[in-house]
Amino acid sequence: MNPSDLLPSPRTPAGAHDCDVLIVGGGPAGLSLSIALAQAGLHSIVLEQQSEATLAEPPADGREIALTHPSVELLAALGSWSELAEHEIGRIREAHVHDGAVQSVAGMSLDALGSGEEHLGWIVPNHALRRSAHAVAARCPQVRIFDNAKVLGVSTTSDSATLEYQRSGEPKASLRAPLVVAADSRFSATRRQLGVGADMTDFGRTVIVCRMRHEQPHHDVAHECFGYERTLAVLPLQDDPVTGDHLCSAVVTADSAEAQELMALPAKAFTAKVQSQFDGRLGAMRLVGERHAYPLVAVYAHRFAGHRFALLGDAAVGMHPVTAHGYNLGLASVRELADALQHAREQGQDIGNTAHLQRFARAHHRHAWPIFQGTNTVVRLFTNARPLPRLLRQLVLKSANVLPPVKSAIVQQLTGRGLFAIGAAGGAGAPRSSRTTHTVRAHFSNR
Numbered sequence: 001m002n003p004s005d006l007l008p009s010p011r012t013p014a015g016a017h018d019c020d021v022l023i024v025g026g027g028p029a030g031l032s033l034s035i036a037l038a039q040a041g042l043h044s045i046v047l048e049q050q051s052e053a054t055l056a057e058p059p060a061d062g063r064e065i066a067l068t069h070p071s072v073e074l075l076a077a078l079g080s081w082s083e084l085a086e087h088e089i090g091r092i093r094e095a096h097v098h099d100g101a102v103q104s105v106a107g108m109s110l111d112a113l114g115s116g117e118e119h120l121g122w123i124v125p126n127h128a129l130r131r132s133a134h135a136v137a138a139r140c141p142q143v144r145i146f147d148n149a150k151v152l153g154v155s156t157t158s159d160s161a162t163l164e165y166q167r168s169g170e171p172k173a174s175l176r177a178p179l180v181v182a183a184d185s186r187f188s189a190t191r192r193q194l195g196v197g198a199d200m201t202d203f204g205r206t207v208i209v210c211r212m213r214h215e216q217p218h219h220d221v222a223h224e225c226f227g228y229e230r231t232l233a234v235l236p237l238q239d240d241p242v243t244g245d246h247l248c249s250a251v252v253t254a255d256s257a258e259a260q261e262l263m264a265l266p267a268k269a270f271t272a273k274v275q276s277q278f279d280g281r282l283g284a285m286r287l288v289g290e291r292h293a294y295p296l297v298a299v300y301a302h303r304f305a306g307h308r309f310a311l312l313g314d315a316a317v318g319m320h321p322v323t324a325h326g327y328n329l330g331l332a333s334v335r336e337l338a339d340a341l342q343h344a345r346e347q348g349q350d351i352g353n354t355a356h357l358q359r360f361a362r363a364h365h366r367h368a369w370p371i372f373q374g375t376n377t378v379v380r381l382f383t384n385a386r387p388l389p390r391l392l393r394q395l396v397l398k399s400a401n402v403l404p405p406v407k408s409a410i411v412q413q414l415t416g417r418g419l420f421a422i423g424a425a426g427g428a429g430a431p432r433s434s435r436t437t438h439t440v441r442a443h444f445s446n447r
Contacts, residue, residue: 019043019144020351021341022163022180024151024190026055028126029313029330030183031133035078036338038142042345045175046137047149047165055134055147062209062292063126064235064249066092066222071328072122074335075132083132087241090123093220102225102279119220123235123249129327154180154193156308161352178352181310181337186299186318191311196303201376203296206259207321208252210291211237212274213245215283225277230254232277248282250274251321256295263293296320300372304364305357310337317368325371336364 021037023030026048034044048055067075075081097108112120137143148168155162161180166172182190191198218236225232233251240247252274254262262270267287275285299318304311312333319326340360344351 017160017177018175019045019177020179021045022161022175022177023047023312024154024163024180024182025184025188025313025315026050026134026145026147027183027185027313028129028133028327029334030181031130031137032075032078032080032331032334033181033183033312033338034137034143035080035133035140036334037341038137038140039078040338040342040345041142042341042351043142043144045144045146045177047146047151047163049150050147052145052147055145056131056138058127058130058134060125060127060289062211062249062290063294064090064123064209064237065126065129065327066235067122067124068328069117069121071331074331075129078133079136080129080132083135084124084128085241087238088124088128090236090238091119091220092121092123092222092236093119095120095222095224098223098225102223102277102281120222123222123237151184151190151193154182154190154309156180156194156306161308178350179308179310179341179357181312182315183312184315186297186314188311188315191301191315194306194309196301196306196311198299198301201298203298203320204256205253205296206256206293207296208254208259208262208291208293210250211288212248212250212271213240213286213288214248215246215285216281217246218248218282223278227277230258230277232274234278234282246282247288253296259293263291298372298376300368304333304361305354307354308352308357310357310360312337316364317372319372320375325375329368329371332367333364336360336367 020042021033021044023034023044023046026046030046030048034046037044072081093111095110097110110120112118134145138145146165146167149165150167152164152166152172154164160176160178163175163177163180164172165175180190180194182188182194184190186198218234220236222236223232223234225234231253233249233253235249235251237247237249239245252259252262262273265273270291271285271287275282278285297318298320299314301311301316304316313330314326316333317326317329319329337360340356340363341351344353344356349356
């Protein structure tokens with residue numbers, strides 16, 4: 001380490017910096033970071049290509065996000081959890097994993113018994129999480145949001161990061177800050193402009209997500225059905241607040257060619273396939289709204305930080321959704337980076353210096369790498385129909401059911417209380433985590 005890395009922030013002319021942190025990307029990760037920084041007394045500017053109207057009321061995109069308990073604690077601390085409507089917050093009480101055809105008894109059943117939690121986790125629509133994050137960030141005086149802004153280039157010097165951008169109908173302009181953060185998706189253009197590569201795994205598969213009404217109640221049980229043609233997840237949602245109908249999210253994963261065929265099917269024919277693969281366990285089903293398709297590409301950046309820059313959320317790690325850890329991992333990076341910057345500021349240090357940022361990068365890598373590799377291993381094992389992988393996955397499911405320590409370890413990861421869970425490393429955020437637990441419990445006791 002260079003001794004100069006720990007020197008106080010260099011003196012710059014008054015007004016030379018436009019804010020403390022420039023954040024590229026107004027999704028939940030970028031906006032959540034801006035809120036966390038505001039709570040730490042830091043000012044930020046968020047640049048987002050979408051309009052203010054779309055940020056304030058994002059359209060439904062079919063994605064339902066599974067959240068661990070520590071993730072909800074963080075959202076409550078940021079203030080965005082209280083912005084959600086009651087019908088937008090679902091619970092996952094149990095999770096059943098089926099190998100091949102759906103059976104009356106699942107290959108593996110998981111619940112929160114013995115974990116210290118009442119249920120495994122929460123499930124919330126992605127567009128609701130985006131809306132709630134924007135609502136809080138827009139009220140923070142320390143946060144400025146530049147909508148309709150296209151980033152043209154990013155560069156760094158010894159004492160600042162410079163960002164060139166253009167807003168719709170306005171001339172090109174630039175901004176300077178001690179630090180720039182890329183939070184603009186797994187295909188981040190900002191990451192590329194900063195000279196950071198990424199390992200990408202194209203699974204050659206597409207996920208189709210949609211909502212379904214169904215006759216029978218789901219009892220807050222999530223199902224993962226690893227069929228040999230396609231994978232189906234059925235996720236419990238809150239009942240329709242208007243009609244009272246039972247609702248679930250259907251997540252179909254298939255090779256890209258079959259996915260195109262499924263998307264082209266009439267609604268009734270598509271519903272019939274989902275209902276058949278799920279063996280009619282929820283009774284008659286009916287498609288609600290549109291189907292949305294997303295290609296499955298996993299991304300792991302070669303670096304999470306460098307001189308005056310850091311990567312956040314999917315720009316750092318873009319996960320396959322099968323283990324539902326991607327969003328929670330993004331929130332983990334929000335907490336870890338905010339804690340690192342707050343610590344640097346409290347110590348009177350330059351928040352953009354390499355030493356502080358590399359500590360964040362190493363911590364997040366230790367957190368993310370096992371989850372990323374574990375998820376990809378699950379994908380390879382549970383989507384391969386050859387005899388040996390089929391035998392191995394059957395053994396995995398059976399061992400998890402008969403060996404309590406194995407099942408307990410899986411449950412701990414699902415609830416977010418495991419070894420690699422958000423906030424598990426403690427640090428500057430540990431006291432805040434304790435306070436957020438009380439905030440969440442008080443919030444839910446009043447709902």
